[in-house]
Amino acid sequence: MIAPRHFGRGPDAQALERAGQEFHAFAAVLDETLAGRTWLVGDRLSYADFRVASVLPFAAEARLPLDGYRHIEDWHARLMDLDAWRSPFEGLD
Structure with missing residues (x-):
């Protein structure tokens, strides 16, 4: 685990609250978009899914x-079922 880094006085509680609200707003849109779909665009895996x-x-x-x-x-x-997604750096020793 990476240790948290604090620059200055620490996290801004109001900024974190706004970020949380934005996260939930956009996550709800993404979740609804994925309802009834296997992949984000069309019926097959695409760059959009990875991005x-x-x-x-x-x-x-x-x-x-x-x-x-x-x-x-x-x-x-479904993405985790893909070896390349699960272990993208495998074999790059």
């Missing part, structure tokens, strides 16, 4: 509140 989901491998560490966004969780689980 939009690029934050998901760090969701736990960033404490993103994804609980309750079932379609996002299901979509990420």
Whole structure:
């Protein structure tokens, strides 16, 4: 786990509150968009899936509140089925 870094006086509670509100607003849109879909655009995996989901491998560490966004969780689980998504740096020793 990466230790948190604080620059200055620490986190701004109001900024964190606004960011949380924005997160939930956009997560709700994404969750609704994924309802009834396997992938984000059309019926097959695309660059859009990887681009939009690029934050998901760090969701736990960033404490993103994804609980309750079932379609996002299901979509990420489908991405995790891909070896290249699950282990993108494998073999690059």
